[in-house]
Amino acid sequence: MNIMTTEIPGGWSAFDYEITGVAKEVLKEALEGFVGATYTPSAFATQIVAGTNYCFLCTGQIVVPNAPRFPALVHVFKPLNGKAHISEIIRIKP
Template sequence: MTTDLAGGWSHFDYEITAAARAVFKEALEGFTGVAYTPSAFATQVVAGTNYCFLCTGTVVVPGSPQFPALLYIFKPLSGKAHISEITRIKP
């Protein structure tokens, strides 16, 4: 999964790899209030790796509707992955 543009984003991959799933899990460790389920991801190599996950979000209360969101995670070369931005996708 690469792009010809240096620093550019890859195309979305609809098969979440084990490595991407591990980054997602690490970044959301201890995150509460909304559950996110990834369905695709793209990457951007910088001084580390930016991940953009296309997710379905659900507020953790009974009967809450689901909503689409982009969840951005940065995984530095050394250190823990962390959420850098969450963008709710609106119609």
């Protein structure tokens, strides 16, 4: 099930564990040129504003041999016109 709306104007949707083609493209665009770590999404939520905020639940990994993986939230803003960009990356700790 793809949940893209919320009952609260400006509120966040629930996490969707089926990454849509649009969400994949937004994350790919935001990470273009990003170096040092990779982020693989497992879920995402959206917030409609003057554009769309995305929150991706990801598995991150620093790009060095045998680096451990870690959970992270990757926040991306996709404006109405223009490229998506990373607004924040939060490493999730136990």
